[in-house]
Amino acid sequence: MDRRHFARLASSTWRSFADRWLPRGCALCDATLGSNEDGLCSPCVDALPGRSTPRCPRCGLAPRGAIPGAIPGAISDAAAGQTGAPQCAACRHAPPPFELTLVLADYAAPIDRLVHALKFGGELALAGALGARMAPLLEASGWPADALVPVPLGAERIATRGFNQSMAIAQGIGRRLGLPVRGGLLARTRETPAQSTLALAERRGNLTDAFRASPAAAGLRLVLVDDVMTSGSTLEAAAAALGTAAAGPLAALVAARTP
Numbered sequence: 001m002d003r004r005h006f007a008r009l010a011s012s013t014w015r016s017f018a019d020r021w022l023p024r025g026c027a028l029c030d031a032t033l034g035s036n037e038d039g040l041c042s043p044c045v046d047a048l049p050g051r052s053t054p055r056c057p058r059c060g061l062a063p064r065g066a067i068p069g070a071i072p073g074a075i076s077d078a079a080a081g082q083t084g085a086p087q088c089a090a091c092r093h094a095p096p097p098f099e100l101t102l103v104l105a106d107y108a109a110p111i112d113r114l115v116h117a118l119k120f121g122g123e124l125a126l127a128g129a130l131g132a133r134m135a136p137l138l139e140a141s142g143w144p145a146d147a148l149v150p151v152p153l154g155a156e157r158i159a160t161r162g163f164n165q166s167m168a169i170a171q172g173i174g175r176r177l178g179l180p181v182r183g184g185l186l187a188r189t190r191e192t193p194a195q196s197t198l199a200l201a202e203r204r205g206n207l208t209d210a211f212r213a214s215p216a217a218a219g220l221r222l223v224l225v226d227d228v229m230t231s232g233s234t235l236e237a238a239a240a241a242l243g244t245a246a247a248g249p250l251a252a253l254v255a256a257r258t259p
C-alpha cells in the first residue's frame, strides 16, 4: 500500500468514525445538520444554482424560453410517458438514448467546488453528501429503477485517483433508496482523453466504443449515475453500450449539469 493510499484510507476511517460520533456539519456552510438533513443543509441545497430552474425532463437542460408546465428540478414524465411533461425542442427533434435526466444543480459555484474536492482532493465523504441529496430526486420521479450503474472510469484513471467518484456517489444514493449498485454491468474499454479538453464535435468520436455492457444488463431498468454532465456525450455513449446489451429503459442522475 503506497503512502497516499494509506493516508486516504486513514482519512476515510476517521470520517466514518466522525460521521457516527460527532455532530455532523453541512459540507458547504458547516452548519450543524438537523436529524432529517444529510450531507448538505436544506438552505444550502435550496440555494444551489439552477435548483428552481424548470428543466426538460429528458435532457435536464433549461430550454431557452420557459416550457409551459415544466417542473423545477427536472422530473418524471415522458420517460415513463405518464405525466407528459413537455420535452425541449432539441429532445423532440433528436431524443437522447435515456428517457429521463435528473439534475441536482447547475455545474457552477458552489457545487463545482464540492465535485472538485471529491474528485481531485479525495474527499470521499462528499460523495455521500451529494448522493444523499440526489436520492430524493430519483424517489420523487417515480422512475422504477432495478439498479444504479455508475459511469465507469478507465483502469488507468482508477489507478491514479484510487476511486471512481461516480461509484462513490451511486453508493450514497443506493444506501438511501435500498437500490443495488451494479458497477459490473458497464466497463470502460479504453482510456479516453478528458472530455473537457475536447471540442464538442470531437467528444462523440472520442467515446465511440469506449464502453462495454454486460449481457446481465438485459431487461433491467437502470439509472446511470455521474458526477457532472456536460454535453451529455459520455452518458449517451454509456447508454448506447447498455442498449446494445438490451438493457431496459434508462434514466440519468447527475450531481451537476453544465447549464
Ligand SMILES: [Zn+2]
Binding pocket: 026, 027, 028, 029, 030, 031, 040, 041, 042, 043, 044, 045
Ligand atoms: Zn449549509
Ligand SMILES: [Zn+2]
Binding pocket: 056, 057, 058, 059, 060, 061, 087, 088, 089, 090, 091, 092
Ligand atoms: Zn431536452
